[in-house]
Amino acid sequence: MALIVQKYGGTSVGSVERIQAVAARVQRWRNDGHDVVVVVSAMSGETNRLIALAEEIQPEPTARELDVLLSTGEQVTTALLSMALHSLGCSAVSLNGGQVRVLTDTAHTKARIKSIDKERIQSHLQQGAVVVVAGFQGVDQDNNITTLGRGGSDTTAVALAAALSASECQIYTDVDGVYTTDPRVVGNARRLDKITFEEMLEMSSLGSKVLQIRAVEFAGKYAVPLRVLSSFEEGPGTLITLEDESTVEAPVISGIAFNRDEAKLTVVGIPDIPGVAYRILGPISDANIEVDVIVQNVAEDNTTDLTFTVHRNDMARAAEILQNTAEQLGASEVRTDDKIAKLSIVGVGMRSHAGVASKMFGALAQDNVNIQLITTSEIKISVVVDEKFLELAVRSLHEAFELDQAV
Ligand code: ASP
Ligand code: MG
Numbered sequence: 401m402a403l404i405v406q407k408y409g410g411t412s413v414g415s416v417e418r419i420q421a422v423a424a425r426v427q428r429w430r431n432d433g434h435d436v437v438v439v440v441s442a443m444s445g446e447t448n449r450l451i452a453l454a455e456e457i458q459p460e461p462t463a464r465e466l467d468v469l470l471s472t473g474e475q476v477t478t479a480l481l482s483m484a485l486h487s488l489g490c491s492a493v494s495l496n497g498g499q500v501r502v503l504t505d506t507a508h509t510k511a512r513i514k515s516i517d518k519e520r521i522q523s524h525l526q527q528g529a530v531v532v533v534a535g536f537q538g539v540d541q542d543n544n545i546t547t548l549g550r551g552g553s554d555t556t557a558v559a560l561a562a563a564l565s566a567s568e569c570q571i572y573t574d575v576d577g578v579y580t581t582d583p584r585v586v587g588n589a590r591r592l593d594k595i596t597f598e599e600m601l602e603m604s605s606l607g608s609k610v611l612q613i614r615a616v617e618f619a620g621k622y623a624v625p626l627r628v629l630s631s632f633e634e635g636p637g638t639l640i641t642l643e644d645e646s647t648v649e650a651p652v653i654s655g656i657a658f659n660r661d662e663a664k665l666t667v668v669g670i671p672d673i674p675g676v677a678y679r680i681l682g683p684i685s686d687a688n689i690e691v692d693v694i695v696q697n698v699a700e701d702n703t704t705d706l707t708f709t710v711h712r713n714d715m716a717r718a719a720e721i722l723q724n725t726a727e728q729l730g731a732s733e734v735r736t737d738d739k740i741a742k743l744s745i746v747g748v749g750m751r752s753h754a755g756v757a758s759k760m761f762g763a764l765a766q767d768n769v770n771i772q773l774i775t776t777s778e779i780k781i782s783v784v785v786d787e788k789f790l791e792l793a794v795r796s797l798h799e800a801f802e803l804d805q806a807v
Contacts, residue, residue, distance in 0.1 A: 402567035403435040403525070407535065407557035410444035411574045412631035413477045422572075422631065423484035426530055430490060435525045437564065439535040439557040440481055442473025447550070463508035467537075467547045470509075471497065474534035474553070482532050492530040495520065497545070502538035502556065504546045511546035513538060513555065516563040533560065554615035562622035569619065569626050570637075571611060576630035577638035578603065578610055580803040581656040585791050588804040593636065595654055596643045597626075602746040602780050603657045616640065643748055652749035652756055653801040656794055660741045660787055662692060663715035664772070666707040667722055669732030672699035676729060680706055683721050689714045693742070693775050693784060703732075707773060709784065712738050740772065741790035744782035745797060757781050763800035769793045 406426065413419050422438075429436050450469050454461040461469075478494035485492035500520060504511035524531045535553025538546050548555050554571060561569035577591040578600065595603070597620030604613050610628055619626045619640065629637030670676050677696060684691060694708040710718050715738055722734045750756050760781055764771060769792060773784040785793055798804065 401433045401435070403437070403564055404429060404568055404570060405437045405439065405557050405561040405564065405566045406570045406572060407439040407553055408441065408481075408572045408631055409553065409574070410441040410446070412572050413440050413442075413481065414444040416480070418631075419477070419480050420484050423481060423488055423490070425572075425631070426481075426485060427488050427490045430530060436530045437521060437525070437560055437566070438481065438530060438532045439553055439560060440474060440477040440532065441535050441553040442470075443477060446473040446476070464544060467508050467511075467545050470547050471534070471537040471545050474536050478532045478534045482530075485530055485532075490530060491528050492532055493524050494532045494534070495524075496534040497537035497556075498539040498543060500533055500560075502559070504538035504540055504548070506540040506542075506544065506546065508544075509547055510549040511538060511540070513548070513559045516559055518563050521560075521564065549612075549614070551612035551615075554612040555618060558615045558619045558622075558624055558626065561624045562618070566624070569624050571615075571626065571628050572631035573610065573628060574630065574632065575610060575628070576633060576635050577628050578640070578655070580654070581658070581794055581798055585658075585794050586656075586798045586804075589798065590804050590806065591635075592638050592654060593806075594639045594641065596748050597640055598643070598779055599654045599746050599748055600640045602744065603655050611640075651747065651801075651803075651807045652753045653745045653747040653803065654749075655746050655803070656743060656797055656801075657746055658741060658743035658790060658794055660790065661712055662709040662740060662742055662784075663712045663736060663738035664707060664709050664740050664784065665715065665718055665722060665737075666705055666735040667726055667729075667731050667733075668705050668735060669703045670706060670726075670729055671731075672702050672704045676704075677706060679729060680722070680725050681708070683725060684708075684710070684718055687717060687721060689718050689721075693773050693782065695773050695775070709740070709742070709773075739787050740784050741787040742782055742784050743790065743793055743797070744780050745801065746780050748779050750779055750781070759800060760797060763796045764793055767792055767796045769796070 482492040482494040501517040535556040579589045583589040626640040692709045696706045769789045
């Protein structure tokens, strides 16, 4: 008998039939003797629909009112799911963020949770009820409704699991777990039984959008075991946990993440003097443009080149700023390229294994994939390549590291 927090995303509660299926699943957990707290998202498409409505009236909706509006989506699904449980004869009660008292700061539309009252939830649980909580929302100290940012229901679920010391936080979604890489690119990509928080962060920040990044950070910080599973089929899903002894035996590489969202900018022929990196990147960050990979080489002829990547949507603006700086510095040229892709191999096992990078480069060489940039961290090696070679590169690395094979 354990306390489980389950979170169902928008597609899982996207219709009456699906809500009924969720209710049946919740009831099975109850019948097995578990206490269950359920966190729900709004029905799929609902949050977007509400935002569009708001924007028809006010192009940049007042944030406080937008939160009042958006929070209704999750309130609908808590009530419907509770009703579905009642009609199965299962005791259940719905609570919105304010009723639980999920206390947040006042940053409307991107609020952060400060604390969660557990008394009310616990007393409902003691009376044998399933507690159905509206995800994505809270209240500030003056009881203004706040929301946590898109995808925020994951964070609600993890925060509740942490507050209630739940045995597990289960995130039910439309995929049956975290994969070694995108199965649409590599046919024999494999569902991972287990992955560490750190690896999951690298995988999700690179585009495996299974979980909200903030929720993974939160779960890692409070050591809440997190499980991603399908709400449409039975299966163990993927458990996201702390690194432990069993991870020592784990594969060197857990997965391959990639994205096509970045663009590359290079300033060529910069005088090689102190402060140029700062003068080039300062104005970029002042413009609130996030920089990812940065590479600068050793200078030979008293000039150097500096290359970095930004989100593709920011490339034009970044290029404009660079033109300016380049002229001031007397650099010879600014080059841009948005036909690039970044891919990374990720794995905590890298820490204790040599030769991972050379194996990666060897596999890419064999397939004639030219590497443009390389960066590494303790548990990740990333390369930037021409986007037309991305899929080939991912497949060849998946094969080289035998990621299709269970360990
Ligand atoms: N309904 C919100 C959204 O669509 C929160 C969530 O689904 O997690 O972003
Ligand atoms: Mg969602």
